[in-house]
Amino acid sequence: MTSNYIYLSILVATIATYSCRAFGVFSSRNLSTESPIFHWIKCVSIGIISAVITKIILFPSVGLLIESTLESRIISTLVALAVYFLFKKNVIVSIFVSTMTFLLINFYL
Amino acid sequence: MFTSLSFRQGIKHAMGIPAVGLGSSMFAFGAYLKSSGFDLFQSFASSFFTFALPGQFVMAETLVAGGTLLNIFLAVFLTNARLYPMTVNLIPVIRHPHYPKWKYYILAHFVAVTSWFNMFAIHKTLPQEEKFDYFLGLGGFLWANSILCTVLGFLISDFVSHEILVGLVFINPMYFLVMTISNLVEKKLITSILLGSFFSIILFYLIPDWSIVISGLLSGTIGFFIFRKESNDQ
Numbered sequence: 608m609t610s611n612y613i614y615l616s617i618l619v620a621t622i623a624t625y626s627c628r629a630f631g632v633f634s635s636r637n638l639s640t641e642s643p644i645f646h647w648i649k650c651v652s653i654g655i656i657s658a659v660i661t662k663i664i665l666f667p668s669v670g671l672l673i674e675s676t677l678e679s680r681i682i683s684t685l686v687a688l689a690v691y692f693l694f695k696k697n698v699i700v701s702i703f704v705s706t707m708t709f710l711l712i713n714f715y716l
Numbered sequence: 717m718f719t720s721l722s723f724r725q726g727i728k729h730a731m732g733i734p735a736v737g738l739g740s741s742m743f744a745f746g747a748y749l750k751s752s753g754f755d756l757f758q759s760f761a762s763s764f765f766t767f768a769l770p771g772q773f774v775m776a777e778t779l780v781a782g783g784t785l786l787n788i789f790l791a792v793f794l795t796n797a798r799l800y801p802m803t804v805n806l807i808p809v810i811r812h813p814h815y816p817k818w819k820y821y822i823l824a825h826f827v828a829v830t831s832w833f834n835m836f837a838i839h840k841t842l843p844q845e846e847k848f849d850y851f852l853g854l855g856g857f858l859w860a861n862s863i864l865c866t867v868l869g870f871l872i873s874d875f876v877s878h879e880i881l882v883g884l885v886f887i888n889p890m891y892f893l894v895m896t897i898s899n900l901v902e903k904k905l906i907t908s909i910l911l912g913s914f915f916s917i918i919l920f921y922l923i924p925d926w927s928i929v930i931s932g933l934l935s936g937t938i939g940f941f942i943f944r945k946e947s948n949d950q
Contacts, residue, residue, distance in 0.1 A: 612779075613758050619785045620775035621765040623793040628824035631803025636817070638808045643944065648805045650908040650940040655798040655932025656829055657896055657912030659770060662928060663889045666920055669777035671748055671885045680886075687890050691897065698733055698898075702890045709886045714879040 679712035722846035726853020729834060730861070737891030738830045738858055739865040741769055744884040746869025747876065748773070752780050756870055763866040767859050768828060769888060771796035790925075797929050801936075803827045809839050810847035823848065826855025833895040904943035911935035 638645055664680045667673055672680070687705035694700045717723065742763060749759040754776070766772050771792040778788045803824050811820070835851050842850055873881065900906050915931035923930065 610755070610758075613754060614761070615785060616775055616779045616788050617758065617762050617765060619789045620762070620771060620792040623789045624766050624768045624771050624796045624799065625825065627793070627796055627799040628803050628827055629821055631800045631827070632807055632820045632824045634800075635804045635807040635811075638804065640808045643940075645805065645808060646904070646944075647936065647940040648801045649936075650904050651932050651936030652798065652801040652805050652832075653896065653899060653905055654908040654912035654935030654939065655801065655928060656892065657909040657935070658916035658928045658931035659795075659798060659829075660889050660892050660896060661913040661916045662920065663770065664893075665917060666924075670773040671744060671882045674882055675886070683886070684890070684893065687893055688897065691894055696898065698891075698894050701894050702737070702887055705890050706883050706887055710879060710883045713882065 675709065675713045679709055682712060683709035717849055717852065720846070720849045722842065722849040723853040726850040726855075727857045728853075729838065729850075730831075730854045730857035733891075734830050734834050734854075734858060735861045737887060738769070738828070739861050740884045741888030742862040742865035743869035744881045745769060745772060746866040746871075747873030747881050748869075748885075749776060749866070750870045750873055752776050754870075756867065759866050759870045760863060763863045766792075767825065767862060768796045768799060769862075794925055794929060798829070798932065799827055801932070802829075802832050806832055806835065806851075809835070810851050812845050812848055814845060815848050819848075823852060823855070826851065826859050828855070828858065829892055829895070831855035831858050833898075837898070902943070903946050904939040906939075907942060908935045908939035911938055 638648075663672065664684050665677065667675075667680075683705045686708045687701050690704045691697070691701040745763075746759050749762065754762075762772050762775070766775070774791045774795045775788055778791050783791070806827055807820055807824075810823075831851070831854055834854060835847075838850075839847055896909055900909070912931050912935035915934050916927050919927035919931055
């Protein structure tokens with residue numbers, strides 16, 4: 608893993624990522640917010656984001672989350688949802704309590 | 717552009733929860749890169765040029781695992797493919813004839829889940845001509861903050877316990893989750909969210925590499941067509 612190869616990898620990752628953004632700008636050039644396609648694209652966007660979150664929580668294949676247990680991630684996610692609705696959709700409290708739950712289950716219980 | 721009130725309001729919006737939600741995981745990412753053999757400038761460059769956390773993790777992991785550049789391209793492309801529909805969806809919302817087309821290609825670099833959700837949460841309250849600058853402030857601040865947090869994570873990770881770093885990574889999906897469920901207002905979006913989650917579990921076992929893209933397409937299409945007569949709340 609030479610230094611140049613790391614830079615090449617970052618470049619490749621950047622091209623793969625920015626091409627999605629740039630092609631998105633190009634594809635939207637004639638799209639109106641009134642168009643049915645606009646609303647379909649919003650549903651697809653949020654469906655993909657939902658899929659990404661599910662994959663990160665249930666099947667993390669990369670990064671530090673591999674070191675946590677599946678049960679801890681599921682329980683902490685349920686805690687986040689419960690706290691969010693119990694505390695009048697308070698984002699900070701929801702994230703704080705779920706992260707604390709996650710840490711407690713994984714490292715301190 | 718950079719001196720407008722809407723630009724500054726966008727920055728103000730990003731400060732606080734959005735910046736912490738994304739920055740905490742970028743901090744942990746910086747620490748992760750250090751432990752993976754990256755140097756400081758490489759860590760800086762990753763967040764500066766790519767700015768899409770799940771794909772950045774995938775890049776580093778594929779590289780460490782000995783993947784080829786083609787492996788890295790495909791893995792990152794499939795992980796970050798969500799940015800395509802998100803950008804298609806966002807640009808018409810902020811478009812204004814005052815801005816030349818090329819500027820949208822620069823602005824697009826700041827499209828990420830955090831900036832996208834936060835822009836959709838506020839855009840109806842903004843005059844159309846101010847949305848470009850507002851998003852530039854919002855997304856631009858999140859981008860700059862992510863770079864800073866990655867660098868900080870790289871530099872001071874030795875002083876942070878490993879358990880805390882793992883906890884910081886968990887904050888980002890929880891923030892994504894909370895932002896997603898805050899969209900549980902339209903039936904077609906609720907359906908898309910629930911089906912997106914469901915399909916991603918099923919498809920992960922069948923076609924893991926493509927599971928996210930296909931889940932999004934299937935769930936969004938089904939949600940849209942079932943409730944296409946529902947009034948739209950953009």
